[in-house]
């Protein structure tokens with residue numbers, strides 16, 4: 123890391139709490155988040171970009187796609203940011219959350235209790251419902267059209283469709299993502315992005331690293347790094363309203 127340019131804070135949050143998930147009381151005790159904040163030393167910004175992935179997996183599944191792929195992409199994004207002599211305006215908070223499958227407990231613990239959460243003004247959520255392929259931007263907002271404007275102008279290989287958003291938000295897919303927790307409990311708008319190809323392996327013992335093409339990591343990584351830089355340099359992040 124370029125220590126003359128950047129400051130890195132690492133925190134392991136152990137958190138307990140409760141919330142209503144659909145019709146279920148979802149209580150959790152001592153779930154863990156690994157949280158890393160990178161800040162340019164010349165920055166005085168109070169606003170931050172949040173980037174989330176989860177390192178837990180469905181019991182019995184190796185979880186290479188869900189969500190190991192996105193975890194390594196975020197780690198690599200962090201490495202590139204910290205080792206390139208290119209500063210950015212707003213700090214970036216990397217959340218490696220440890221209880222997504224339970225469901226969505228660790229993101230709730232972060233957004234309601236972590237001291238850095240209140241500074242997060244937008245979120246990029248990275249998850250998977252398959253393994254490999256190209257990542258799909260399937261939810262954005264709510265409102266905040268500047269999010270999509272940045273995505274359109276930034277992502278090298280953009281891939282988004284409102285059709286996916288309509289299907290997902292109709293509830294016919296029995297699935298949910300941390301995006302909803304950030305939105306409902308943190309009032310943080312953002313982008314929800316996931317791999318979906320080869321969905322047959324999702325949440326099974328076949329979600330293995332050997333079925334994920336290396337090109338997927340490069341493709342998604344290029345997009346995510348570009349988005350991280352664009353959001354962290356955007357004027358909108360300072361005051362999204």
Ligand SMILES: [Zn+2]
Nearest residue numbers: 188189249250
């Ligand atoms: Zn997941």
